[in-house]
Amino acid sequence: MSEKKVSRNTGIVYATKVIDALLQLMIFDISLMLILIGFFGRTDIGAVRCAAAVGLPAVLLYIVRGWCPNRAVTIAAHVVSVVYAFVAAPDDVALMAYIVIVAVMIIYSISIMLGNKNHTSEHIPIGMAAVFVGALIIGQITDRALISEYSMYFGVAFIFLQVIYRNLNNLNGIMTMNNDTGNFPAKQMVRVDIFIMAVVSVLCAGVMVIANNSYVYRMLRVFRQLFIIVLRFIFSFFKGDGEAETVIEETSAAQPESGSDYMQIQPESGLWQDILNGIALIIGVVVIAAAIVGIFVAVVRMMKRMRGGSGIDGDVREFVAPSDEKSFRMKRRVHREKKGDSANMKARKLYKSMVQKNAASKREKISSNMTPKEISSSHIMTMQDEITGIYEKARYSNEEVSPDDIELLKKSKKIQKSI
Numbered sequence: 001m002s003e004k005k006v007s008r009n010t011g012i013v014y015a016t017k018v019i020d021a022l023l024q025l026m027i028f029d030i031s032l033m034l035i036l037i038g039f040f041g042r043t044d045i046g047a048v049r050c051a052a053a054v055g056l057p058a059v060l061l062y063i064v065r066g067w068c069p070n071r072a073v074t075i076a077a078h079v080v081s082v083v084y085a086f087v088a089a090p091d092d093v094a095l096m097a098y099i100v101i102v103a104v105m106i107i108y109s110i111s112i113m114l115g116n117k118n119h120t121s122e123h124i125p126i127g128m129a130a131v132f133v134g135a136l137i138i139g140q141i142t143d144r145a146l147i148s149e150y151s152m153y154f155g156v157a158f159i160f161l162q163v164i165y166r167n168l169n170n171l172n173g174i175m176t177m178n179n180d181t182g183n184f185p186a187k188q189m190v191r192v193d194i195f196i197m198a199v200v201s202v203l204c205a206g207v208m209v210i211a212n213n214s215y216v217y218r219m220l221r222v223f224r225q226l227f228i229i230v231l232r233f234i235f236s237f238f239k240g241d242g243e244a245e246t247v248i249e250e251t252s253a254a255q256p257e258s259g260s261d262y263m264q265i266q267p268e269s270g271l272w273q274d275i276l277n278g279i280a281l282i283i284g285v286v287v288i289a290a291a292i293v294g295i296f297v298a299v300v301r302m303m304k305r306m307r308g309g310s311g312i313d314g315d316v317r318e319f320v321a322p323s324d325e326k327s328f329r330m331k332r333r334v335h336r337e338k339k340g341d342s343a344n345m346k347a348r349k350l351y352k353s354m355v356q357k358n359a360a361s362k363r364e365k366i367s368s369n370m371t372p373k374e375i376s377s378s379h380i381m382t383m384q385d386e387i388t389g390i391y392e393k394a395r396y397s398n399e400e401v402s403p404d405d406i407e408l409l410k411k412s413k414k415i416q417k418s419i
Contacts, residue, residue, distance in 0.1 A: 012168050012171060015168055016165055016168050016169060017062075017066065019161050019164060019165045019168075020062075020165065021058070021059060021062045022161060023128060023158060023161055023162075023165075024058055024062065025051065025054065025055060025058050025059070026154045026157065026158065027128055027131055028054040028058050028101055028104070028105065029047065029050050029051045029054055029055075029150075029154075030131065030132065030135050030147075030150060030151055030154055031101055031104070031131065032050040032053060032054055032097055032098070032101050033047060033050050033135075033146070033147055033150065034135055034138060034147060035097040035100060035101070036050065036093070036094060036097050037144055037146055037147055038135075038138050038139065038144050038147050040093055040097070042093070042094075045090075045094065046146065047146065047150045052088070053085075053088045053089075053094075053098055053101075054098075054101055054102075054105075056081075056084055057080075057081035057084055057085070057101075057102050057105055058105060060077050060080065060081060061077055061078070061081060061105055061106070061109045064077040064109075065109050065112060078106050078109075081102050081105065081106065082099070082102055082106075084102075085098035085099050085102050125162055128158060129155070129158065132151050132154055132155040132158060133151075133155070135147055135148075135150075135151035135154075136148055136151040136152060136155065139151060342400070343394075343400045343401045343402075343403070343405075343406060344393075344394035344395075344400060344401055345394075346406055347390055347391065347393075347394035347401045347405060347406060347409055348391065348394050348395060350406070350409040350410065350413060351387065351390070351391040351394075351409065353413065354379070354380060354387075354409075354412065354413050354416055355375055355376075355379045355380070357416075357417075358378075358379035358380070358381070358416065359378075359379055362379075364378070364379075366379075372388050372391055372392055372395070373388055376388040376391075380412070380416070381415070381416045381419055382412050382415045382416060383408070383412050386408060386412075387408075387409065387412055390405045390408065390409060393405075
């Protein structure tokens with residue numbers, strides 16, 4: 001491989017490393033936001049501050065894990081990550097959240113360095129996508145608009161970065177295997193990229209349509225209230241009846257004040273506006289259903305690939321198409337003619353018959369490791385040397401035994417039978 005190709009491959013490898021580090025940074029950032037903003041309700045700490053808090057430990061551990069296998073350097077990097085959490089935390093609550101995230105980073109880093117796990121395998125992107133979707137759901141349930149907003153931003157960025165990451169990996173693999181890019185299937189990759197980008201664009205458009213439709217907000221509010229009623233009904237079996245009734249009364253009294261501002265938007269009146277709202281609602285439902293079906297199909301395919309259904313990597317099958325081979329059947333006639341045994345086969349059968357009958361009379365077994373000479377010495381009673389020579393000629397030589405040899409074997413068999 002030339003120096004130009006080596007430098008090109010090196011650039012691709014570094015690009016994939018940068019994308020991988022960005023993906024991990026987004027995961028740790030949204031995780032810290034879930035703890036501080038979603039659980040503790042901190043409004044003084046935003047997404048940028050969380051990214052700054054987890055950025056240095058995440059990047060440091062990623063660099064050490066990939067390029068510094070020295071044990072002392074690795075331990076020092078882990079210590080620096082923990083110390084940085086104490087320095088960057090403004091108070092005890094933030095310190096506890098930072099330590100939790102840093103502990104997750106260290107456990108993940110050690111599992112990759114000591115185990116057989118690969119951070120570019122199929123189950124890692126599934127886990128990342130689950131984190132973003134879970135953060136979006138938690139943000140909606142807890143009315144944390146900041147978490148919902150950034151989980152949606154990170155989710156869209158995650159999809160685009162995954163597309164670029166996969167294509168760069170495929171490009172690097174094909175260049176490494178073929179040592180050339182002359183036959184690189186660029187059109188196939190472009191078609192796949194366009195399809196994925198189109199799907200992401202449709203999903204984003206559906207989310208925007210839903211976000212700007214007041215009817216959808218009213219529907220979500222009704223579903224949310226029904227969900228809360230069902231949960232309280234379930235929890236009422238574990239509490240007293242009086243407690244359950246008190247909670248429901250307090251909720252109904254505080255209900256007008258608990259809704260968010262965007263939940264109070266009233267739909268515009270008019271026939272055309274009602275028609276447009278209905279169309280927007282239908283589009284949103286269709287987009288959500290298509291997204292759920294697509295995610296389910298993708299998860300099933302990835303599970304099959306992880307179990308090794310075909311033994312061939314899916315990326316190779318997708319981007320490196322197999323060559324077409326055509327075969328033709330030629331009609332031909334086959335004439336079968338039944339012939340008798342050859343002279344050599346007759347000689348071998350006669351020898352085998354004599355040996356088996358003698359071994360059966362003595363109740364002895366013939367070992368497969370015995371030579372013809374050893375077999376003849378134990379089970380051929382007359383003319384041992386002549387009979388052994390005829391058998392070896394019929395068994396191991398390309399020459400045909402003569403009719404006289406066949407007659408000699410028959411004569412020896414009769415004599416041995418009479419003994």
